[in-house]
Amino acid sequence: MITGATGYVGRALSAWFIDKGIPYRAASRYPIETKELFNDLNVESVRFDFEDSSTYQQTFEGVKTLFLIRPTVLRELQPMEDTLRAAKFFGVNRVVFLSVLASEKMSFLPHRKIEKLLIHLGFNYTILRASLFMQDLLKYQQTDIREHHVLNIPAGLGETSFIDSRDVAETAFLSLMGKHYSNEVYKMTGKQSLSMYHVAEILSDEIGCKIIYTNPTKHQFIKTYLHRGFSNEYTAQLANVYTSVKNGFSKRISLDTERTLQREPRYLKEFIRDHKEAFIE
Numbered sequence: 001m002i003t004g005a006t007g008y009v010g011r012a013l014s015a016w017f018i019d020k021g022i023p024y025r026a027a028s029r030y031p032i033e034t035k036e037l038f039n040d041l042n043v044e045s046v047r048f049d050f051e052d053s054s055t056y057q058q059t060f061e062g063v064k065t066l067f068l069i070r071p072t073v074l075r076e077l078q079p080m081e082d083t084l085r086a087a088k089f090f091g092v093n094r095v096v097f098l099s100v101l102a103s104e105k106m107s108f109l110p111h112r113k114i115e116k117l118l119i120h121l122g123f124n125y126t127i128l129r130a131s132l133f134m135q136d137l138l139k140y141q142q143t144d145i146r147e148h149h150v151l152n153i154p155a156g157l158g159e160t161s162f163i164d165s166r167d168v169a170e171t172a173f174l175s176l177m178g179k180h181y182s183n184e185v186y187k188m189t190g191k192q193s194l195s196m197y198h199v200a201e202i203l204s205d206e207i208g209c210k211i212i213y214t215n216p217t218k219h220q221f222i223k224t225y226l227h228r229g230f231s232n233e234y235t236a237q238l239a240n241v242y243t244s245v246k247n248g249f250s251k252r253i254s255l256d257t258e259r260t261l262q263r264e265p266r267y268l269k270e271f272i273r274d275h276k277e278a279f280i281e
């Protein structure tokens, strides 16, 4: 069973199951759209909302293994706790959880609290602590890059070991299929730690157009995003992610991804090449 099936990792993870012909349940608040998205007989689409306990039974009944994400938009921890308790009640015993790099140093993070809860509730778990996704450049920066030729991220000189979410999804697939040891934590990073100045250089080289890193302050960034119509909550979470980059929390490089995939993780230039058209006006 996959939560966040329509997100970047969830979609790439679903593709693995579909490709291998393995039946699975895709959970989403919008099951009709999700069924259409995957359009495959092996996909059972179910309506699931962390914040609506009436959806728990149909989601978890008959499920033994769960891929768990924590949606960025979720304000409180309680729905995650309710969900995990329900999953346990309905017989889920293994959980692969998508967490964030260096969560062990950020006890205030909901992700860290969820990690502890998984252990406390006695699940057989695998925790994937991922660095910043390369896909975030598409999700949040595409318009700035395409139309204004700037990279507008308040990360100062901070470096990040960007990971392609397709590599996270592949690791999650292997974990769900029992290819990894239980009760393990993996650090999912790329092989380079890059400042946003470097990212702008790689973007410029790959798309053939000069991209400038504007290095805004957190305040300027928040103002811009609110002006664009993003919610207070979402903007604050995003600004906090970039502040953690600025403070060096996602600069660490680990060999875990290479070990679990038995190949090198994708480099940023490969990701940009694969999505070149999306970055060009």
Ligand SMILES: NC(=O)c1ccc[n+]([C@@H]2O[C@H](COP(=O)([O-])OP(=O)(O)OC[C@H]3O[C@@H](n4cnc5c(N)ncnc54)[C@H](OP(=O)(O)O)[C@@H]3O)[C@@H](O)[C@H]2O)c1
Residues within 6 Å of the ligand: 003, 004, 005, 006, 007, 008, 009, 010, 027, 028, 029, 030, 048, 049, 050, 051, 069, 070, 071, 072, 073, 074, 098, 099, 100, 101, 130, 131, 132, 133, 134, 136
């Ligand atoms: N982005 C990064 O760089 C990065 C790096 C490391 C870790 N992470 C972690 O990865 C997780 C996913 O992040 P993301 O940015 O890819 O996606 P996201 O925008 O946080 O979440 C997307 C998914 O969450 C589902 N969702 C949202 N609210 C829901 C609800 N109330 N009930 C059920 N499902 C709900 C959505 O499904 P529907 O809309 O179909 O319901 C969608 O599939 C987060 O915990 C994030 O911290 C992200």
